[in-house]
Amino acid sequence: MENKLRMVLVIAFVLQSAPLFALSIPIGRDINFPKGYNPGKAEEIRAVIRDERFKFVGGLVSYWEPDFGTRLSFDGDAKSLNDFFTALRGLRGVALRVILYRGRNDELRRDSAWQLDFSQARPDQLAVYLNLNAAGLELEQVKLPDWPAR
Numbered sequence: 001m002e003n004k005l006r007m008v009l010v011i012a013f014v015l016q017s018a019p020l021f022a023l024s025i026p027i028g029r030d031i032n033f034p035k036g037y038n039p040g041k042a043e044e045i046r047a048v049i050r051d052e053r054f055k056f057v058g059g060l061v062s063y064w065e066p067d068f069g070t071r072l073s074f075d076g077d078a079k080s081l082n083d084f085f086t087a088l089r090g091l092r093g094v095a096l097r098v099i100l101y102r103g104r105n106d107e108l109r110r111d112s113a114w115q116l117d118f119s120q121a122r123p124d125q126l127a128v129y130l131n132l133n134a135a136g137l138e139l140e141q142v143k144l145p146d147w148p149a150r
Contacts, residue, residue, distance in 0.1 A: 027059040031070045034120045041093060045126070048087045049116065054080060057112050068120040073112035078141035081114055081130075085145045088116075088126060095125040096145055103131035113137045 029050045033042050049056075049072055059072040074084065088096050103111030113134035117127040132139065 023064055024060050024062045027061045027070060027072075029056050029059070029072070031072075031118045032061040032068065032120070033118075034068070034123060037123060041091075044091055045094070045118075048084070048091070051087065054084050066121045070118045072116045073114075074116070075113045075134075075136075077136055078138045081137065082141075082143045084114070085128070085143065088128070089145045091126075093124060097125060097127040098144060099127055099129045100132055101129055103133045105133065105135070 029046075031042070031045060031049065048054075055075045057073045057075050059070065061070050062068065074080075076084075085096075088094070105111065111131050111134070113131055113136070115129040115131075117129060119125070119127075130142070131137070
């Protein structure tokens with residue numbers, strides 16, 4: 001009986017402490033900005049990611065050093081992605097990277113059309129991960145942003 005009680009207490013402790021051990025947690029249409037981040041710039045970025053023209057499908061904040069990154073997933077067609085790029089390019093003092101990758105759509109993972117990544121290690125840069133395998137995203141109609149940043 002004593003062993004069973006110990007086991008129940010250990011399981012209860014582990015379940016209660018599980019959130020403390022999580023290194024990634026879900027987030028809505030927001031970014032986990034570092035302390036002291038320019039509030040005006042943060043609101044400009046939030047205005048883009050909260051724009052209802054862009055179909056938000058989920059987000060994660062990762063507490064992995066050194067990035068402490070936020071990854072927001074979006075779906076849509078080429079026009080929506082082009083509008084997203086235009087909105088991001090309108091942000092002053094924020095560099096933009098585009099990373100092409102071949103996403104998955106199988107029983108293990110369903111990647112969205114694109115993802116926005118903010119890293120606390122690079123707070124003046126946003127990265128857009130563009131899924132080359134996204135269904136419904138006409139890549140020949142995607143207009144990559146102009147470089148360099150304004």
